[in-house]
Structure formats: C-alpha cells, structure tokens
Amino acid sequence: KAGVTQTPRYLIKTRGQQVTLSCSPISGHRSVSWYQQTPGQGLQFLFEYFSETQRNKGNFPGRFSGRQFSNSRSEMNVSTLELGDSALYLCASSLTSAGANVLTFGAGSRLTVL
C-alpha cells in the first residue's frame, strides 16, 4: 500500500513568487491535513480538507490556500512568498479526521525562499 506522496521534495523560490505543493494521500483516505514545520515553532496547522471541503483552518494569512480534488489529492498554494515562509511543509492523510484516526505523514516538501 503506497504511503502519502508529496511533490516536489525540495524547491527554491525568491521573495514575491508563488508556489504550489502537491499531496497524494493513501488510497481510501479522504482527509488531508497540511502543516508547516520550522525549527522554532514545531508543526503549525494550516488546514484540513475532507471530501473536497475545507473543514478547519489554522492561523495563517490568506496567502496560504489549498484545495482538494475528487480523488482526494490535495494542493496547497502560497502566494507572494516571504523569507519567513521557508519551512518543511508536511501533508498527512487519514480515513476521516475523527476520534482515533491516525494521521500518516508524507516526507514533506522543503521550501527555501531567497
């Protein structure tokens, strides 16, 4: 059974550009969550999608957006990149987001903003 796949694994952008990251969940998983991980802040919750609907959103500016497709694949977009957006972006999937459902994480997309 394939795990959670994130692409690209590494990318370098410059300030002001925009970036799109992709996440393919485990087959059958309908919930996809996105997190930003930085050394000082740990994992910060960005948003969660279930059946193409955003169900939860963290405290990030509107420059951060996402969507989920009918096959449960998800993308997140960051516009007008800032230096502080440099981080590891982790995607996690689960069957649903309720109760004991465990998040399974992808390897992440490491974004460097110059």
Next chain:
Amino acid sequence: GQNIDQPTEMTATEGAIVQINCTYQTSGFNGLFWYQQHAGEAPTFLSYNVLDGLEEKGRFSSFLSRSKGYSYLLLKELQMKDSASYLCAVRGNNNDMRFGAGTRLTVKP
C-alpha cells in the same frame, strides 16, 4: 487559545527510562496522540489516549489525565535509535489536530 507545552530537549542514557511530559489547554478534546520524528524524516504514530489512564505498547507507554490536561510518554530500556523528537498532539472539538513544538531526546551510550 490553544497551548500544548512540552520540554524542548531531554538527554538520557542507553538502557534507562525517560518520561516526556505534555500539558495542554485546547478548545475541546477528542484524543491525544504521540508521534516520533527522526531527523529529516516524517513523524510516525506512537500512541493514542482518549480515556484517563495508561496505554502500554512494548517499550513505550502513554498516560493521560483529562482533568489535569496532562499526558506523558514513557520510554523504557532506551536504545540509541530512540534519539528523535517526540511530538504531543491534541485533537480538538473540530477534529483538527494541533501539535506541541516537540521534545528532542538524545540517548547517550
């Protein structure tokens, strides 16, 4: 607001026992999770608690007290491969999962 607090770093000796604490104040509670993350890798699931008490899984145990907003992860018979970050996470009322900043554990010979 939501706060999930855990120590930043801990050091322990191979073969010993270490307890990593986590305190939380969140909007609702639908379970507490512990994850392990080795450097450069994705977090992996260790344990889940939703009721008060101790859950044991091999060398790892996790405890929860909902009234105190407190959990701990207990690692026994420490091995060098246990050197990693340990993340405490709480699932809130909206079923969103929020993480603490993580505790970096170093196991020394």
